[in-house]
Amino acid sequence: xxxxxxxxxxxxxxxxxxxxxxxxxxxxxxxxxxxxxxxxxxxxxxxxxxxxxxxxxxxxxxxxxxxxxxxxxxxxxxxxxxxxxxxxxxxxxxxxxxxxxxxxxxxxxxxxxxxxxxxxxxxxxxxxxxxxxxxxxxxxxxxxxxxxxxxxxxxxxxxxxxxxxxxxxxxxxxxxxxxxxxxxxxxxxxxxxxxxxxxxxxxxxxxxxxxxxxxxxxxxxxxxxxxxxxxxxxxxxxxxxxxxxxxxxxxxxxxxxxxxxxxxxxxxxxxxxxxxxxxxxxxxxxxxxxxxxxxxxxxxxxxxxxxxxxxxxxxxxxxxxxxxxxxxxxxxxxxxxxxxxxxxxxxxxxxxxxxxxxxxxxxxxxxxxxxxxxxxxxxxxxxxxxxxxxxxxxxxxxxxxxxxxxxxxxxxxxxxxxxxxxxxxxxxxxxxxxxxxxxxxxxxxxxxxxxxxxxxxxxxxxxxxxxxxxxxxxxxxxxxxxxxxxxxxxxxxxxxxxxxxxxxxxxxxxxxxxxxxxxxxxxxxxxxxxxxxxxxxxxxxxxxxxxxxxxxxxxxxxxxxxxxxxxxxxxxxxxxxxxxxxxxxxxxxxxxxxxxxxxxxxxxxxxxxxxxxxxxxxxxxxxxxxxxxxxxxxxxxxxxxxxxxxxxxxxxxxxxxxxxxxxxxxxxxxxxxxxxxxxxxxxxxxxxxxxxxxxxxxxxxxxxxxxxxxxxxxxxxxxxx
Amino acid sequence: xxxxxxxxxxxxxxxxxxxxxxxxxxxxxxxxxxxxxxxxxxxxxxxxxxxxxxxxxxxxxxxxxxxxxxxxxxxxxx
Numbered sequence: 179x180x181x182x183x184x185x186x187x188x189x190x191x192x193x194x195x196x197x198x199x200x201x202x203x204x205x206x207x208x209x210x211x212x213x214x215x216x217x218x219x220x221x222x223x224x225x226x227x228x229x230x231x232x233x234x235x236x237x238x239x240x241x242x243x244x245x246x247x248x249x250x251x252x253x254x255x256x257x258x259x260x261x262x263x264x265x266x267x268x269x270x271x272x273x274x275x276x277x278x279x280x281x282x283x284x285x286x287x288x289x290x291x292x293x294x295x296x297x298x299x300x301x302x303x304x305x306x307x308x309x310x311x312x313x314x315x316x317x318x319x320x321x322x323x324x325x326x327x328x329x330x331x332x333x334x335x336x337x338x339x340x341x342x343x344x345x346x347x348x349x350x351x352x353x354x355x356x357x358x359x360x361x362x363x364x365x366x367x368x369x370x371x372x373x374x375x376x377x378x379x380x381x382x383x384x385x386x387x388x389x390x391x392x393x394x395x396x397x398x399x400x401x402x403x404x405x406x407x408x409x410x411x412x413x414x415x416x417x418x419x420x421x422x423x424x425x426x427x428x429x430x431x432x433x434x435x436x437x438x439x440x441x442x443x444x445x446x447x448x449x450x451x452x453x454x455x456x457x458x459x460x461x462x463x464x465x466x467x468x469x470x471x472x473x474x475x476x477x478x479x480x481x482x483x484x485x486x487x488x489x490x491x492x493x494x495x496x497x498x499x500x501x502x503x504x505x506x507x508x509x510x511x512x513x514x515x516x517x518x519x520x521x522x523x524x525x526x527x528x529x530x531x532x533x534x535x536x537x538x539x540x541x542x543x544x545x546x547x548x549x550x551x552x553x554x555x556x557x558x559x560x561x562x563x564x565x566x567x568x569x570x571x572x573x574x575x576x577x578x579x580x581x582x583x584x585x586x587x588x589x590x591x592x593x594x595x596x597x598x599x600x601x602x603x604x605x606x607x608x609x610x611x612x613x614x615x616x617x618x619x620x621x622x623x624x625x626x627x628x629x630x631x632x633x634x635x636x637x638x639x640x641x642x643x644x645x646x647x648x649x650x651x652x653x654x655x656x657x658x659x660x661x662x663x664x665x666x667x668x669x670x671x672x673x674x675x676x677x678x679x680x681x682x683x684x685x686x687x688x689x690x691x692x693x694x695x696x697x698x699x700x701x702x703x704x705x706x707x708x709x710x711x712x713x714x715x716x717x718x719x720x721x722x723x724x725x726x727x728x729x730x731x732x733x734x735x736x737x738x739x740x741x742x743x744x745x746x747x748x749x750x751x752x753x754x755x756x757x758x759x760x761x762x763x764x765x766x767x768x769x770x771x772x773x774x775x776x777x778x779x780x781x782x783x784x785x786x787x788x789x790x791x792x793x794x795x796x797x798x799x800x801x802x803x804x805x806x807x808x809x810x811x812x813x814x815x816x817x818x819x820x821x822x823x824x825x826x827x828x829x830x831x832x833x834x835x836x837x838x839x840x841x842x843x844x845x846x847x848x849x850x851x852x853x854x855x856x857x858x859x860x861x862x863x864x865x866x867x868x869x870x871x872x873x874x875x876x877x878x879x880x881x882x883x884x885x886x887x888x889x890x891x892x893x894x895x896x897x898x899x
Numbered sequence: 900x901x902x903x904x905x906x907x908x909x910x911x912x913x914x915x916x917x918x919x920x921x922x923x924x925x926x927x928x929x930x931x932x933x934x935x936x937x938x939x940x941x942x943x944x945x946x947x948x949x950x951x952x953x954x955x956x957x958x959x960x961x962x963x964x965x966x967x968x969x970x971x972x973x974x975x976x977x
Contacts, residue, residue, distance in 0.1 A: 242928075242931050242932060243931040245927065245931070247924070247927070247928055278958070279957070279958060279959050281933065281957050281958075282932060282933050282957055282959060285931055285933075425923060425926075425927070427923075427926075427927045427930065427931075428926060428927070428930050428935075431930035431931055431935060432930075432935055435933060435935055464944070464953070465944070466944065466945070466946060466947035467947060469946075469947070470947050554962070557962070558946055558951060558953065558962040559946055559947065561946065561948075561950070561951050561962070561964070562946060562948035562949070562950045562951070563948060571951075673924075673925050673928070673963075673964070673966075673967055674951055674962065674963065674964045674967070675925075675928060675929070675932070675961065675962070675963050675967065676951075676961070676962045676963075677959065677960070677961055677962075678953060678960040678961060678962050679960075680959075680960070
């Protein structure tokens with residue numbers, strides 16, 4: 179087989195024009211998602227073949243213009259010049275242009291049509307345009323833009339073969355472009371620039387033109403370094419020489435839109451004869467009060483789905499994990515290796531996979547909300563309220579997601595354009611009560627909060643405490659947001675301009691590919707961290723294993739051997755084995771750490787066992803239950819919660835006072851409401867802020883806050899009772 | 900010819916853009932979105948909290964804050 183020729187294409191377009199659907203349909207599952215180096219902009223590269231060409235398609239982030247105003251747009255602009263690290267300069271552009279919104283979409287398209295890189299214009303939402311009575315003369319448009327134009331339907335994917343044909347044609351025509359000129363007013367200045375600063379003609383018209391327009395921006399800086407200019411003074415001089423005070427940016431917009439308007443007039447016919455049902459629905463549900471009611475209903479549905487639909491699947495995974503653990507124990511000798519497999523590997527993998535059903539359901543909802551156009555409404559509705567806390571309307575969905583898990587929540591903060599609001603959202607997200615906190619709450623509330631009912635049995639104290647903990651989390655998030663709002667430097671530019679996308683039926687195939695992609699990211703990010711840490715914790719709890727302990731318990735086992743009753747004997751042996759395990763733990767590194775750190779937590783009423791369990795849970799808070807289970811020697815903690823609760827109730831200090839008193843338990847609950855015991859979250863904060871600074875600050879801050887809050891709770895409750 | 904600020908229009912009212920008095924940066928952003936003198940703009944509604952507001956320009960809907968809207972001058976269409 180001969181080697182295929184490599185070709186690099188870039189997909190670009192305004193946000194929500196069906197660009198990612200196009201990408202997914204072209205490349206299917208042959209795609210990779212990563213970050214562009216240094217920025218948290220998603221880099222998606224996919225592959226597909228046309229005849230003897232292997233095509234690498236880069237999905238550039240949605241943008242409105244080539245003059246970048248956000249990290250997303252900067253990536254798109256860099257792609258034009260071939261300045262993106264590890265992405266080849268594109269041999270051609272595919273521009274997604276929304277047929278229902280031709281004028282604004284042509285703004286970016288015509289900017290690209292001024293480069294020497296060939297362009298294919300894909301008119302997306304072709305069927306939607308038809309429905310609302312808009313027709314576009316394809317041939318005429320192609321003629322006026324001097325490039326290939328193909329139509330594409332939104333949710334059927336009809337038009338894909340025409341696009342592939344157009345790409346094929348573009349390749350066979352040697353990838354030459356016929357650049358247009360939509361801003362002739364700048365030509366003289368470009369010519370002057372070329373003659374005076376670039377006599378060897380190393381730069382193309384578009385590079386010089388964009389640099390002149392993009393005052394103090396990326397295109398200007400890159401010419402400065404290319405031509406070794408000391409400052410932008412020479413560019414400034416040219417701007418003054420040829421233009422008056424008004425910025426070139428506005429001049430460009432005016433000239434471009436004038437030409438676009440002339441084109442659109444010739445090719446587009448709008449006959450809005452009747453209002454479509456989509457318009458009627460939009461007008462109904464976008465009304466202020468109805469909009470709010472719908473918003474709350476959507477939130478309730480998401481919560482309901484995440485917490486109740488996922489339960490059967492989660493139970494299934496739990497059973498699977500303990501079954502395979504038991505099976506391994508039955509076929510392997512009790513060695514360190516067996517313990518590593520069952521208590522390290524399976525427990526570690528299980529603690530990640532168990533959250534997958536919830537995460538998948540959550541992602542499903544977010545993708546549907548995104549692709550249907552509803553997400554922009556949630557931001558619109560909540561903007562004013564969130565702004566009071568230094569957050570953005572766009573913080574709502576990330577924060578809601580964090581009630582399932584902070585990892586996807588923090589991943590979702592990418593939609594927030596303002597750096598400060600995004601950072602505040604990232605640091606508030608871990609305060610939302612995630613599902614991993616629930617087992618901890620359930621255990622402690624179940625054991626120590628009295629089963630009291632109020633209001634004729636309508637309200638249960640246990641439920642009330644749980645609800646209180648949820649509100650405590652929200653309160654912690656708001657408190658943090660307010661602190662950060664006060665102490666962080668103000669946003670350099672704060673504006674809220676958000677397109678309220680028309681409601682649309684999403685493309686199913688594209689949604690499934692997106693879901694697969696995001697689930698994979700979650701598994702990779704959270705998975706590897708939690709897995710590695712689970713093994714580390716296992717090692718800390720397993721080693722060293724002094725031979726004296728074994729000898730001591732061997733003696734006890736020998737004694738039991740004399741017991742006649744077989745049933746009684748087995749029970750005693752199990753008991754001894756568990757006590758042996760507890761003794762090992764006490765002497766393990768984890769146990770020793772618990773003992774040496776215990777004085778620090780004494781004011782909270784914790785003994786060394788609770789402290790050791792706390793240390794075990796630092797990488798993943800839900801591990802604290804399994805750790806308590808081992809320390810209190812009850813064997814497999816997951817299957818015997820009530821047993822663990824009994825053990826906790828019967829845990830005493832040396833002087834006979836109970837350890838788990840009401841003040842201590844409430845303090846512990848408050849501690850777990852605030853602490854950041856989750857390495858996966860720390861890793862995702864690191865990834866999303868691109869430095870170790872914020873994860874370290876977040877961990878230190880949340881741990882101190884949880885200690886303080888637990889201490890205050892302990893003292894206050896002690897005073898009251 | 901009266902000139903009004905965009906945020907003082909009533910829901911459903913339209914006007915032609917007269918002048919945009921925002922900062923350069925916002926002016927740039929708005930101009931690439933089609934906010935240029937002479938373009939027709941319609942005030943659709945405001946959020947329940949009164950802010951932001953929804954407007955329509957060139958056939959698409961946009962949410963902007965009152966802080967930005969009050970820097971856009973329009974000549975109302977009666």
